Amino acid sequence: MTQIPACLHPPTRRAGRPNFTRLPAGVPFGLLALLLGGLLGCAGGPVSEPKHLRFAEQVLGTAEEELAWNFHALLEYKNTDNDLPAAPADTRPTPGGAAPDGGQRARRPPDFCRLAPRQPGEIEVRGLGLHFPGYLLGVEKTSRQTLGLLGGPFGACSDSDSEDIFRQAFLRVPLRTGGGFDDPTCLLKRRLDDRRRMFLSHVVAFRTLHANATTRIGGAVLYDVYARNDLLCTIQQAAATGQPPAWEKGAFFAGRAQGLAELENALRADLLSAQQSGKPYSHVFVYVMGWNTGEAASIENFNALFGYLLDAAAVDASAGSHFRPLFIGLTWPSTWSFGTSAWDQFVRGVSFWNKKNDADELGTTWANYLVNEVLTRIKQEHERLRVVLVGHSFGARAVSRALYSCPWLATPGDCQNTVDLVVGLQSAFGRSRFRHGLSPAWQEAIAVHPMHHEGIPYTDYSQFAAYRAKQAYLWSRYDSATSLSAMIGGNNEVERTRAPGNQDLFQHLDDPAAGDDRSPLPPSSEVISRVRQLAAHDRRVLLIDGAGFVRYDTPYHGGDAHSDIYTRETGQLTWELVKKYAPSAPPSSRAK
Structure with a gap:
């Protein structure tokens, strides 16, 4: 039988029901406040640990409270965060001799360089999703330095770094057509000069599941930058040296080279399978x-x-x-x-x-x-x-x-x-x-x-x-x-x-x-x-x-x-x- 902690045992009282009408006004509320205070005061269990996703958000610069959750809400329901090896606890004593968290063991950020990347087939989503087969692509923003992007912010249209800015966005630099603020090249360069730039963070496929008698739609993650420990390692190492990561090894490049490639391969497979079934x-x-x-x-x-x-x-x-x-x-x-x-x-x-x-x-x-x-x-x-x-x-x-x-x-x-x-x-x-x-x-x-x-x-x-x-x-x-x-x-x-x-x-x-x-x-x-x-x-x-x-x-x-x-x-x-x-x-x- 479950043992109730001593601090939660109810006080001994006489038989019979209390007559609250005889208590002074406000006493029941005071008792309630004392009870709640006791519950909070006697809580002695270990504190919960942050998800692996929280540390990845910090590395990528997307940990902005409710914004992060709203921009990759799907990833909160993926099946990988709770089976990763726990990072070592921080047990270093403070000058006063106590642990830095007042007695609890605080989880430290993991060394992503020591963790293997998760494979797309390992990651599933059960939570938010589509009511029909299809795909969801999530784009987020972080600092251009974190992505290894040159330039910015607010450079002039004639800046010598224009070619690099367009090249790193996988775009060519077209000839200017008229000059001034109406010029399409200048217009776009101002957009690409933003202090924070967009990157592809995840691609999720939703398909009909036939694992049992119940037909349902399930999500399979094809690309997840927060599970790409190799990318997180690159950013971690670059941050330790005070330098931005190399563009071709960063998250912006990976989104196009790997994320969209996974989507394209999946689309080809879907189209081929549908065609072979006679229902293209x-x-x-x-x-x-x-x-x-x-x-x-x-x-x-x-x-x-x-x-x-x-x-x-x-x-x-x-x-x-x-x-x-x-x-x-x-x-x-x-x-x-x-x-x-x-x-x-x-x-x-x-x-x-x-x-x-x-x-x-x-x-x-x-x-x-x-x-x-x-x-x-x-x-x-x-x-x-x-x-x-x-x-x-x-x-x-x-x-x-x-x-x-x-x-x-x-x-x-x-x-x-x-x-x-x-x-x-x-x-x-x-x-x-x-x-x-x-x-x-x-x-x-x-x-x-x-x-x-x-x-x-x-x-x-x-x-x-x-x-x-x-x-x-x-x-x-x-x-x-x-x-x-x-x-x-x-x-x-x-x-x-x-x-x-x-x-x-x-x-x-x-x-x-x-x-x-x-x-x-x-x-x-x-x-x-x-x-x-x-x-x-x-x-x-x-x-x-x-x-x-x-x-x-x-x-x-x-x-x-x-x-x-x-x-x-x-x-x-x-x-x-x-x-x-x-x-x-x-x-x-x-x-x-």
């Missing part, structure tokens, strides 16, 4: 969420957005049996705080400019590598495979930036023909990205600080008409977030796109009640069904008025209807766009 995959979807969205919330949003799309396809007889999509979700460090205080609200607001720049960096680097390298090679082997990018808010900024970033790659290949469809939901980027004169001059010159300037990266470098992709962007007059910040997802950004001189660039799918607040809004089904009437060959940028269903405030999100997109209607709209602009081909006609 028809599409690859890449989703990215927006500002102030951690990894756990992103996974929730992925499940809603893609789940509603799958629902719409399931009840559509025209989908047939050959719509078999594969999902890839990309998470990124999109906020400075997840707290709820007034100070946290202020911090999140101030982070707007930094995070919109981060979305550009994400689109030009990791989303670019994923789409224009990995998926380009995959699609060249499976020519009928369709590729669809979907982003919300700053996520739409990232996926559109990825679309237009393939010319920055050292060997672009055929990436202009990789993406078939881009769907932006309440997109948080300016219309000036497509063409000069689409934003007021005062807005570009005064309201937007040059370090955060929108620039025109979509026009000067990409020649968007040469791209295969159809772009469709949902907007709503009820979205105050993008309207206030002059982004294309709000009402104020749409008007100039209707000018006669812009009809070659923009196509509109309007709400019949637009411009008349007294008119009842049409049902969502009317606007969505009108996608079927559009010409499939029209490659102009499509702006869709979604006020009929993007109109309700979403709790704890802000921006009024900015986040009113995790709905059945959004899934139906996305499905109609996929059918129109990225239709799947019957398996019999699929190449290879």
Whole structure:
């Protein structure tokens, strides 16, 4: 029988029930306080030890309380932290003779150089995850010195280190096209000069498990920088000498060389297995969420957005049996705080400019590598495979930036023909990205600080008409977030796109009640069904008025209807766009 510590034994009392009505006011609360104090005072067991993951966070510079957890929430549920050999305890006495922790044995950081790297097959995830087969890629931020990256911060465009900065980002240095803050090269160099840079920290595959009679979805970690003890060793040794690690031996390089390679190998295996089974995959979807969205919330949003799309396809007889999509979700460090205080609200607001720049960096680097390298090679082997990018808010900024970033790659290949469809939901980027004169001059010159300037990266470098992709962007007059910040997802950004001189660039799918607040809004089904009437060959940028269903405030999100997109209607709209602009081909006609 379990023995109760003496300090927890109840005091001896007389039989019968106490009459608390006879006690002075406040006595029961005082007794409760004494009891709680006794419980805390007599606690004499050993203190719990920090996870191996906590020490790896310290080495990589990502140990920032709730931020670290939110940016790699999946990794909290991996199965390896508790079976690693314990690091030696710190038993060095203090000058007073006591142990440094007051009698407890404190765990010291391990010497990662003495630990073997964990193999991908060893690491599983049981916790957060997708409701369907697919992949999740996690991107985080740390100091550029920790990653072994040269340059920064805030160097001039003409700095001699430009070539190194672009080379270490696996990008070429293109010729400058106009100079000034609109110059795409200068614009991107300012993003890559950030004091903290993004790196790929983990890749997790979610597949159907058939280990027993219960069918379920399980996560297998393909790449985990926090389990790469060889990388952690390199950073530890470099820190001990006060020097940054070598770039080609660091975490940024490893993310592209090993992390994305593991993903590409897994995608090839999935596609081959599906093809051999007679049920080949028809599409690859890449989703990215927006500002102030951690990894756990992103996974929730992925499940809603893609789940509603799958629902719409399931009840559509025209989908047939050959719509078999594969999902890839990309998470990124999109906020400075997840707290709820007034100070946290202020911090999140101030982070707007930094995070919109981060979305550009994400689109030009990791989303670019994923789409224009990995998926380009995959699609060249499976020519009928369709590729669809979907982003919300700053996520739409990232996926559109990825679309237009393939010319920055050292060997672009055929990436202009990789993406078939881009769907932006309440997109948080300016219309000036497509063409000069689409934003007021005062807005570009005064309201937007040059370090955060929108620039025109979509026009000067990409020649968007040469791209295969159809772009469709949902907007709503009820979205105050993008309207206030002059982004294309709000009402104020749409008007100039209707000018006669812009009809070659923009196509509109309007709400019949637009411009008349007294008119009842049409049902969502009317606007969505009108996608079927559009010409499939029209490659102009499509702006869709979604006020009929993007109109309700979403709790704890802000921006009024900015986040009113995790709905059945959004899934139906996305499905109609996929059918129109990225239709799947019957398996019999699929190449290879």
